[in-house]
């Protein structure tokens with residue numbers, strides 16, 4: 001690693017470690033004299049080496065540092081001046097005392113000029129020599145300590161410079177006028193400026209215009225006194241030349257006012273550290289966005305909608321104005337989700353969100369509460385008609401089909417509207433009442449809008465209670481099957497039974513399916529209920545077969561949702577296997593509408609069921625847009641003539657529809673069951689029209705299994721006149 005500056009940084013050496021030892025080199029050609037020096041200069045911590053010539057001394061010095069050189073002036077190979085020159089030339093810091101027998105003062109002066117520290121004449125006085133040596137070593141020690149100190153200082157300065165200059169934070173100082181007096185190189189990477197270009201320029205040059213006033217106020221505050229740091233979040237502007245998508249960087253700035261000696265403390269300047277918190281801010285923004293927005297559509301979520309609605313209510317109250325809340329629910333969204341999968345469902349939700357957004361003005365809020373539920377806030381309306389116009393626009397916006405990967409899809413929505421102050425004064429009430437109004441739209445055919453009507457509230461409460469009860473009904477074993485016989489006039493026996501669901505409600509008593517099947521479908525409970533019905537009907541049929549009625553056929557009603565959601569084919573065949581029933585003795589009733597909207601692949605499932613031997617009947621045949629083509633696509637086994645045709649029957653030739661249906665059945669080799677037979681005349685007319693199997697109150701009403709058992713044992717009970 002290298003650091004900015006001229007030298008690599010290394011930790012300072014421990015200069016004190018060698019301070020106790022003084023190395024002294026004696027350079028004299030007189031061996032006897034050389035040997036006397038260590039004796040007269042002996043002292044703890046002193047070590048001596050000796051040489052007899054300049055050349056030997058240089059060679060010694062080349063390998064060893066000395067604190068002091070005791071140098072004879074006149075040596076065999078040169079004068080001591082030569083060694084002094086060598087020491088200067090090699091930038092050596094050894095102290096030198098010349099010990100010379102020269103009388104001439106010039107020699108002494110020359111030696112001192114060439115760098116000797118002292119000059120002692122031979123023969124020397126021991127005390128004089130000792131003083132000179134002590135003084136030279138003392139000086140050498142001081143210089144050594146000084147050098148060590150300055151080395152430590154330099155190292156420490158280099159360390160601090162390194163820390164500041166390589167800091168990931170922006171570090172700067174401002175002078176008393178708020179202009180940069182120092183800024184570390186980080187400014188280049190962070191904001192794209194050359195540091196020199198900023199020197200002496202005001203700090204505010206770097207601050208985004210929106211934040212300038214704030215930072216100026218802060219700097220001018222009396223609390224910005226020396227030692228009292230402050231922290232502020234602000235945006236610094238990037239150099240325009242810096243290629244970056246953001247024009248600013250958000251920093252957390254810690255400022256510490258500096259006090260100059262003797263000057264007005266407030267004007268001494270500022271030391272600042274700015275940390276780039278853009279990433280953190282971005283993460284915070286994302287988290288906050290996610291907390292208040294729906295991830296799929298990026299629309300405001302329930303929390304933000306409530307917040308905006310509460311604000312809008314407060315504002316409307318102040319100005320005695322009005323606002324509208326809409327509850328928008330996609331019709332049959334579940335079908336798309338279950339049939340095409342969640343990815344398609346998501347695409348549809350996004351597309352609808354975009355269409356709805358486009359119908360609204362700035363200031364209105366469209367939110368997604370979850371699932372297929374959206375809400376709209378119109379914060380400022382003059383009359384209910386204003387909301388009506390927007391609701392109509394919303395319905396219109398969905399008129400054009402939406403492109404899904406499976407093809408075009410025509411989505412519709414049901415819209416409920418509540419008004420402030422008329423329908424409530426709180427966000428909860430307004431949203432709930434819009435929801436109730438939406439619910440009414442659903443019940444009366446969908447794809448429309450409706451204002452909240454207080455009378456609906458009671459109805460809604462009842463519905464909520466029913467929903468809650470229905471969720472618990474299976475667990476509390478409140479369902480029961482009744483069975484209605486299908487009789488053959490020719491054979492005078494019960495050939496089949498239709499299983500019809502009843503709910504023994506703990507408070508409301510026995511409820512027919514008309515009162516709860518649709519609710520179960522809407523709540524997504526129908527799958528479990530159908531499974532129970534199928535299981536129960538098969539178990540009962542197996543029981544009756546066991547009792548000897550082995551030719552009976554059991555009809556079971558299925559919901560369109562059963563074909564959407566699960567593998568109905570395996571559910572049915574597994575149930576048959578479980579109860580050891582021949583497949584042909586179970587008949588599943590499907591409606592014409594299921595055939596017409598084959599989005600869930602009903603045809604393929606019907607074919608698979610038929611291939612497995614299961615009978616399939618078309619219920620209420622003739623009431624929809626029955627087309628012969630459907631009968632080819634859906635290989636059903638039975639047509640059930642709807643009771644509306646039977647009711648109108650006054651004579652054998654009075655109903656061309658029944659004639660047509662019986663003709664079709666013959667053509668396609670299908671069984672026919674006429675339902676809703678209430679009178680003997682109807683039975684006779686049907687018989688004349690070639691219809692043998694009948695079902696209706698004329699023979700028997702749907703009844704619990706125990707009663708049906710007695711009819712099975714005594715079929716005459718269900719043939720009143722025949």
Ligand SMILES: Nc1nc2c(ncn2[C@@H]2O[C@H](COP(=O)(O)O[C@H]3[C@@H](O)[C@H](n4cnc5c(=O)[nH]c(N)nc54)O[C@@H]3COP(=O)(O)O)[C@@H](O)[C@H]2O)c(=O)[nH]1
Nearest residue numbers: 500501512513514533557558559619675676677678696697
């Ligand atoms: N998904 C499921 N749907 C079911 C189930 N059980 C029933 N249903 C559906 O509910 C519809 C109404 O059933 P219900 O109230 O039981 O009415 C049946 C009969 O009681 C009634 N009927 C029979 N004979 C006559 C008659 O002579 N006159 C008259 N006014 N009504 C009569 O008709 C209903 C049976 O009709 P159908 O199914 O068309 O044969 C019912 O239609 C089912 O769709 C269930 O378990 N799951």
